[in-house]
Amino acid sequence: MKPGTATQIATTPPLQTDAPTNFDLAVVGAGSGGFGAALAAARLGARVVLIEKSDSLGGNAARGGVNNWEPGVGGTGIPFDLYKRLKRIPQAIAIYKFGRHYAWQGPEVNPKFPGGEQVIDPDARYLDTLRRFGAPPLPQAEAFRRAHWHGVPYEPEPYAAEMERMLAETGRCTVLTPRAFTGAQARGRRLESLTLDDGSTVTARYFVDATADIHLARHLGCRTTLGQEPRTRYGEPSAPREPNDRLNGTTLIYRISRRDKAAPAIDPLPADIPSRCWWADSFPHAACTQYPNGDYNINALPVMAGRETASLGYLPAYAECRRRIVAHWHHLQSVFPEFQAYRVVWVAPGLGVREGPRLIGRYVLTEHDLIAGLSGQTHDDLVTIADHARDTHGADTGRAGTGELTQPYGVPFRCLLPSEFDNLAVACRGASFSSVAASSCRLSRTMMQLGQAAGTAAALATQQGLDRFDALPSADLRASLKAQHVELSWPRPPELVAYLHHEDA
Ligand SMILES: Cc1cc2nc3c(=O)[nH]c(=O)nc-3n(C[C@H](O)[C@H](O)[C@H](O)COP(=O)(O)OP(=O)(O)OC[C@H]3O[C@@H](n4cnc5c(N)ncnc54)[C@H](O)[C@@H]3O)c2cc1C
DSSP states (O other), X not given: OOTTOOOOOSSSOOOBTTBOEEEEEEEEOOSHHHHHXXXXXXXXXXXXXXXXXXXXXXXXXXXXXXXXXXXXXXOOSHHHHHHHHHHTSTTSBOOEEEEEEGGGOOTTSSSOOSEEEEEEOTTOOGGGGSOOTTOOOTTTTHHHHHHHOOOEEBOHHXXXXXXXXXXXXXXXXXXXXXXXXXXXXXXXXXXXXXXXXXXXXXXXXXXXXXXXXXXXXXXTTOOEEOSBOOHHHHOOTTSOSSOBOOOOOBBOOEEEEEOSSSOOOOOOOOTTSOSSOSSSSSOOOEEEEEOTTSOEEEEESOSBOHHHHHHHOHHHHHHHHHHHHHHHHHHHHHHOGGGGGEEEEEEOSSOBOOOOOEEOOSSOBOHHHHHHHHHHOOOSOEEEEEOOOEEOOSXXXXXXXXXXXXXXXXXXXXXXXXXXXXSEEEXXXXXXXXXXXXXXXXXXXXHHHHHHHHHHHHHHHHHTTOXXXXXXXXXXXXXXXXXXXXXXXXXXXXXXXHHHHHHTO
């Protein structure tokens, strides 16, 4: 899509300025959560508008450079559909296995690999990417991780383009880019319409806030929070004693490619960029993930403390991270000569922000849910399952390393529902999670499935003539998600395994 144009990609008539347009569902933000919501609802017959402020779809999973789905349960509904589409395009998507890792290299290896390496595994299948839980802590975890952890690297442009096609094929989704909402009109507990930055108005029966930083919910005055809750709030074992403003670290991701014919070299460091690390004695480790074409995605963990990003503001934080990754790349090439055969070919246009404001909704997912897991949770409205570790980046978060889980846990639909409104759901990393739970729950495929749940709920509620999300029986929502091949239980049902095998042939 060309910047500066509002794009209509479906068969529904274009919106016209000054002409209020009525939809069953309006979704704000077209990242993982927003895409899942819009597609699920449109596939079930709802008339949907998807409003995205940047000029392309995919959010952090495309523009933010996170061109990789981490291993984990869930991931079987819309993410699998997207995977199957991308598999038809040469070098658009693949599956990785672990290569080298500094924690698994003995003293005889010098220098050690400056992080973790993930390389394409042509023999792995999608099913292999659907589990993380059960890993012992580093460094003992090598055998387990090599056996069980496979992620899904992909090219961001076909990823975003395929999202557009999938939405367009429904014939019921209008995508507006680049468009942001500038106002919202509510009556009592109902949100009625949004004003967009071109002056137009969008009216809908249901709304989904998928803006990551929950701009719509905050604009409407919903109860939200930022930073780490104290242990006294929810009794979480990993929570700090006092509340604080610490946030999971920020990363600006970059891509490297082999030099064609040029001799290996260390790229020069501009005079105004220091060669020393910006915060501690050593540069952060990096996750170096191979793209299907052999390039590498470099994700330094992290480049900036989350609260520094929040206090600087987005554009100054992006500029500072841009400087820091030049120093990081210089460091990689200096300590590890193999990188001298590569050059930087791309820097993500979006800053990778892992954590921001979060809703305090009708239920707050906490570390207790993560620890209890599916075998201990008693909620009847679980709509997504996940098993990623409690996972923060950067010493500033005050939490050491990762806390792997022993079984998958579920996310209740109530985590998406603000207490203040009946027809609004929040389906993005800013949903109702504690800071500890958010560090686990935030992965791209999990967000896409939260979106799938919200979109499905909006479509079913519309079909049933309901005015509020919470009037929809949970059993109806879960039954529809299961019919869409969304994984909601563990062990994985044999029919789901058979479906995944069959479809991934
Ligand atoms: C550095 C980093 C590395 C990560 N690594 C991995 C990984 O390896 N694997 C993995 O699975 N996950 C990873 N994650 C997590 C995951 O990528 C994100 O948490 C997830 O993609 C967030 O999805 P989302 O839908 O909540 O938000 P986003 O993808 O951020 O989407 C929000 C969208 O809303 C739009 N928007 C914002 N405001 C407005 C507005 N006012 N009007 C209209 N649109 C608006 C934005 O432009 C954006 O497109 C990583 C995250 C980071 C930051």
